[in-house]
Amino acid sequence: xxxxxxxxxxxxxxxxxxxxxxxxxxxxxxxxxxxxxxxxxxxxxxxxxxxxxxxxxxxxxxxxxxxxxxxxxxxxxxxxxxxxxxxxxxxxxxxxxxxxxxxxxxxxxxxxxxxxxxxxxxxxxxxxxxxxxxxxxxxxxxxxxxxxxxxxxxxxxxxxxxxxxxxxxxxxxxxxxxxxxxxxxxxxxxxxxxxxxxxxxxxxxxxxxxxxxxxxxxxxxxxxxxxxxxxxxxxxxxxxxxxxxxxxxxxxxxxxxxxxxxxxxxxxxxxxxxxxxxxxxxxxxxxxxx
Numbered sequence: 001x002x003x004x005x006x007x008x009x010x011x012x013x014x015x016x017x018x019x020x021x022x023x024x025x026x027x028x029x030x031x032x033x034x035x036x037x038x039x040x041x042x043x044x045x046x047x048x049x050x051x052x053x054x055x056x057x058x059x060x061x062x063x064x065x066x067x068x069x070x071x072x073x074x075x076x077x078x079x080x081x082x083x084x085x086x087x088x089x090x091x092x093x094x095x096x097x098x099x100x101x102x103x104x105x106x107x108x109x110x111x112x113x114x115x116x117x118x119x120x121x122x123x124x125x126x127x128x129x130x131x132x133x134x135x136x137x138x139x140x141x142x143x144x145x146x147x148x149x150x151x152x153x154x155x156x157x158x159x160x161x162x163x164x165x166x167x168x169x170x171x172x173x174x175x176x177x178x179x180x181x182x183x184x185x186x187x188x189x190x191x192x193x194x195x196x197x198x199x200x201x202x203x204x205x206x207x208x209x210x211x212x213x214x215x216x217x218x219x220x221x222x223x224x225x226x227x228x229x230x231x232x233x234x235x236x237x238x239x240x241x242x243x244x245x246x247x248x249x250x251x252x253x254x255x256x257x258x259x260x261x262x263x264x265x266x267x268x269x270x271x272x273x274x275x276x277x278x279x280x281x282x283x284x285x286x287x288x289x290x
Contacts, residue, residue, distance in 0.1 A: 008048055011040040015055040019043070022062055026072050027152055028206045028233025029080070042078045046071075073154065080228075082122040082156050086129050086165075086173040089223060089255060095274040096219075097133050100250055104218055105139050107248060113144040117217040117244065119205060119237075120225035121149030124160025124198070125169055128190050130221070131197040132180050148214055150203035160200050163190035205237045216246050224254035231262070238263045242279055251277040 011019075016036045024030055031039055040055070047058050062068055062075065087093060108114060114134070118127045127149035134145050151157055164187045170178075181188035203210055205225075220241045226234050241251055242265045251266060253259075259266060259277060266277035 008044045009052075009054045011036065011043075011055045015059060016040070018059050019055065019062070022059070022072075023076065023079070024230060024233070026206075027076060027204050028229040028237065029076070030228065030230040030233070031079075039079060043075060046075060046078060073152075077153055077155055080153060082151075082153060084122045084125045085169045085171050086125045086177065088126065088129075088172070090172060091273050092223075092252060092255070092276075093129065093133065095271045095276070096252065097137065099271045100219070100276070101134075101137055101140075104250075105137075108218065112142070114140070114146075114219075115215070115217045116145075116147045116219045116221065117214050118147065118149040119203075119220060119222040119241070121151050121156075121160060121200070122153070123156045123165075123169075124149055124163065124200065125165070126221060126223070127160065127198045127200070128163065128180075128194060129177075131194045132177055134197065135180075135194060145197050147198050148217070149198060149200045150205075150214065151200075152202070152204050154202055157200050157202060163195055164188065165190075205240065206233060208236070208240050208243075211240050211244060214244055217244050217249060218246055219250045219252065220245060221252050222254075223252065224257070226253065226257050226262075234262050239265070242266065245279040247279055248281040249279050251279070253277070 013036070016033075016039060019039065020031045020035075043055070043058065047055065050058070050061065052058050052061065062071055065071065104114060116130055118130065121127050127147050130147050131145075134140060134147075149157075149160060151160075164184060166187045170188070178188070180191050180194050182191060183189075201213065203213070205211065222237075222241065226237065229237065238251075238259060242263070245251065250269070253276075265279070267280050269276050269278045
């Protein structure tokens with residue numbers, strides 16, 4: 001007689017809505033009704049590990065337990081997909097290197113300092129990609145360059161700080177980029193001079209006060225992150241980017257993302273191979289106060 005495997009508790013529609021709304025309020029990630037099965041499957045493991053009988057008890061754990069904040073973080077780890085690789089969306093990186101960087105180099109020549117924020121950096125490939133590009137950029141050799149990578153996933157940040165990557169991370173990386181790595185038994189490790197330019201920190205993008213730790217930045221990369229947020233959360237996060245960017249600073253989104261119906265604060269910049277957003281050099285609201 002075959003034994004049936006007990007998959008564990010199932011999630012009712014009401015439980016899904018309660019848990020979904022909780023995550024949405026916490027970090028802005030929106031799950032449509034079609035995602036109910038995925039949410040149920042990925043959180044079932046946590047229900048088992050906590051020896052709970054159903055998702056109603058798990059919801060109460062997320063809401064009222066003294067360890068609720070920590071469990072919310074763990075749940076987000078289970079629910080988010082963090083797939084990335086070096087030199088992703090190459091056309092945009094080329095636009096950054098060939099058009100945005102020269103403009104920044106001219107405008108910031110007196111300051112000789114460049115700060116970039118990679119928001120939603122996942123396991124760090126984007127941050128190190130930018131560091132590789134900047135390390136070879138003409139006219140920046142003696143500049144102070146800092147690249148901040150932030151993510152809501154502590155597991156991803158731990159991976160990023162280790163800076164050791166397997167073959168999947170190099171699927172589109174150009175051959176010349178490999179000189180920035182050292183072969184080890186665990187994979188390719190980023191060289192120390194590249195790692196020294198990069199800094200990582202835990203950050204919930206909906207926490208505007210927490211985002212102040214990033215300081216003022218010249219460029220924000222936030223690629224393929226906003227698509228997971230609802231409209232309210234997108235607007236809040238984009239407003240944070242506006243506040244963190246210096247006047248004239250650039251915002252680079254993923255190829256399927258735009259600020260249409262989200263924000264009118266930025267101006268659209270047409271480059272040869274891409275379109276990006278820029279905080280206006282002169283803020284009309286501030287000019288009116290002068």
